[in-house]
Amino acid sequence: MTSYWSxxxxxxxxxxxxxxxxxxxxxxxxxxxxxxxxNLAKQRAREAAERAEAVxxxxxxxxxxxxxxxxxxxxxxxxxxxxxxxxxxxVKAAKRAEAEARQQRINGLTWQEAERLxxxxxxxxxxxxxxxxxxxxxxxxxxVSMSAIGQVKRHAKPVGLAEMQRMDSIALRQRKKALxxxxxxxxxxxxxxARDHKIELYEMPPVRRVR
Numbered sequence: 001m002t003s004y005w006s007x008x009x010x011x012x013x014x015x016x017x018x019x020x021x022x023x024x025x026x027x028x029x030x031x032x033x034x035x036x037x038x039n040l041a042k043q044r045a046r047e048a049a050e051r052a053e054a055v056x057x058x059x060x061x062x063x064x065x066x067x068x069x070x071x072x073x074x075x076x077x078x079x080x081x082x083x084x085x086x087x088x089x090x091v092k093a094a095k096r097a098e099a100e101a102r103q104q105r106i107n108g109l110t111w112q113e114a115e116r117l118x119x120x121x122x123x124x125x126x127x128x129x130x131x132x133x134x135x136x137x138x139x140x141x142x143x144v145s146m147s148a149i150g151q152v153k154r155h156a157k158p159v160g161l162a163e164m165q166r167m168d169s170i171a172l173r174q175r176k177k178a179l180x181x182x183x184x185x186x187x188x189x190x191x192x193x194a195r196d197h198k199i200e201l202y203e204m205p206p207v208r209r210v211r
Contacts, residue, residue, distance in 0.1 A: 103156050151180050155182070158184050158185040159184065159186045160190055164190040168197045183205070
C-alpha cells in the first residue's frame with residue numbers, strides 16, 4: 001500500500017507515483033501503469049525467449065537423435081552388406097575349391113576307369129554279380145546286376161534333375177534298385193528326387209555315399 005501524501009509505500013518503501021489512493025481504493029498512476037506494462041512486457045519477452053530456447057533445444061535433441069538413429073541404421077546396413085559380401089566370397093571360394101577337386105579327380109580317371117570302379121564297388125558291397133554293360137548304346141545303364149543297375153557320370157558338372165528322373169524311369173521299368181555314381185556330384189533338386197525315389201547316390205573317386 002502506498003500513501004498518497006508520503007510519496008512512499010508504507011510496507012516496501014518503493015518510489016511514489018506507483019499507486020494513488022482514491023475513495024479508499026488504490027489505483028496505478030500513469031507512470032506506475034507504464035512501468036507495470038513495461039515489466040509485464042519484459043516478463044513475457046523473457047518467457048517467450050525461454051520457450052523458444054526450450055523449443056530449439058528440444059528440436060536440436062530430436063535432430064541429434066534422428067541423426068544417431070540414421071547413423072546406426074547405416075552402420076548396421078553396411079555391416080550386413082559386408083557380411084553378405086564375405087559370405088558370397090566364401091561360397092565362391094568353396095565352389096572353386098570343389099570344382100578344382102572334381103577336375104583333379106576327373107583328370108586322373110578315364111570314363112572306362114570310372115565305370116570299372118563303380119562296378120568293382122558294387123561287387124564288393126552286396127551286388128556280387130554286377131558287371132559292365134557292353135560298349136555302345138547302354139540305355140543309360142553302365143553296370144547291371146540281378147537286383148540293381150548303376151549309372152556312372154564322369155563330368156565336372158553336377159548331375160541334374162533330368163538325368164535323375166531318367167535313371168528312376170529305367171529302374172522302375174526294370175524293377176531294380178538304382179545306384180548313381182558321379183565324379184561331379186549332384187544338384188540339390190537331383191538329390192531331393194533321389195531321396196524321394198530311393199535312388200542311392202555316390203560320389204567318386206573314392207566311392208562314398210551321398211546323403
